[in-house]
Amino acid sequence: MRTQHPTEEQLHALRGVTMPVKDLVQRFGFPMRTYETVPLITKALNDAGLTTKPDFARCRREIAVTIVDLDDKDPEPIVEPAEGFQPTVGLQRQFLIGDLPSARGKLEFVGPDASLAAAVHIMRTGNYSQVPVIAGTSDLRGVVTWKSVARLLHMPKPAASLSDVMETSVEVAETHQQLFPRLPLINTKGFLLVRERDGVFSGIITTADIADWFHQGALPFFLVGEIEEKLRRVLAPIPSESIALLQPKNRKTGNIEDMMFGQYIILLDPDGRKPEHAKHANQNWSLLGWSTTDRVNFVRQLNLVREIRNRIAHFNAKPLSEADLDTLKRFVRILDDHLP
Structure with a gap:
């Protein structure tokens, strides 16, 4: 993923400029909004004292947003979530x-x-x-x-x-x-x-629309959120230095909560992008102690989840197929077997 942002000077020059969400995202070198790109763009804007009105993360990609000063942002309404119906950590935007x-x-x-x-x-x-x-x-x-x-x-x-x-x-x-x-x-x-x-x-x-949409549209978001939350728990034995190795120089926290989804794969992939990645991946897998889990299949399935996750994070994606939903549900069961 390309993570080169416009400079602070270039961002300041955009103050007051209105453009479609898709154009804003492309200015940061990304083809689309995903769970990984939205936080990066938001942070770059906020670091420059800027934001968008309306919030670019919550609009359709064709909607035009205006770059404004951070203190000019519309206040977020305070919403008490319904009991027993709270989105998991994997959700990066509200459903509209x-x-x-x-x-x-x-x-x-x-x-x-x-x-x-x-x-x-x-x-x-x-x-x-x-x-x-x-x-x-x-x-x-x-x-x-x-x-x-x-x-x-x-x-x-x-x-x-x-x-x-x-x-x-x-x-x-x-x-x-x-x-x-x-x-x-x-x-x-x-x-x-x-x-x-x-x-x-x-x-x-109507109530029937809600039921149908929840199964076809919202369920994948909740499943992906559940997967990410459980994945972080099962990967807890991995040392912070292995995690920091994959993080950008200016964000080396060593915390697994600060990782992007694709980095989970590199943590365990025996065919790492770099020799040092593969070396750490072997050590990481050994630390997990999953003697009855096939590593190649686990990494392959994790990558399938990543691909599905990126598709639904595009916000304009078509409803997932039953096969994709089954892939997510199967991976949840695999993680359940490894929870402490």
Whole structure:
């Protein structure tokens, strides 16, 4: 990985400049954001007294960010994580509303002058539980749901209109906002309408979307986080000098918590990049005392995990295949066998 950053002078010259996230990342010599590159870019900016608005680590790569002074950064909201649902150390960014495909999917809605029959037709044909009522693209008037339609059974009016069944109290969130704090709300209400920063409604999130996304999208992040946390524990016997050997000159802490994921492989790989790496790798493996574990296969599987990890850290990655998920789960079981 290339880790040559722009000089402090060059970074200061960017103050006030606006550019897409992908361009900012490329200025640091990286092709994409990963768990390894995001902390490096953040540190280089912070060391120069700079940051980005909005936070480049949390935006889609096409979003434009502005380089600003560190003290000009928007304050982070204080969020109390739900009990029993806390991300592991492997997560380097918050999950956002816009990370769910349905938040930016094709939103079907009716205008305020539409008939009730038109709204019901959309719900029936699309197998939806609700349909928004929106004037233009951003003026929300309410939502029609099957529950509100069912109230017609108790109404004396023979010909009801859209306004007769429309619910006007609707929960709304924006794509750049955090997802986790809103999970209880989605669970209670059953759905959440989503709009972009410009106010245009872009999608809807339901409890079914959350369940599907968690399996396909969030689960890999949690598995990778679990792997990294357990990997650090099982590699604890490795001495600090072996770790420091792989760290940059200005960051030789000797702490395994400060290592990049790819460096875990070099710690154990018998075919190290340099002769001294291979020598230390042999000593490190011996110190672990894993007599019933095949070293070549362990390193190979660890490298597979690294490749999967880099893919999901790109933030625009497609959902992992079942084979990739199985690779992560298998490696978790291997690490469980070696935990103290």
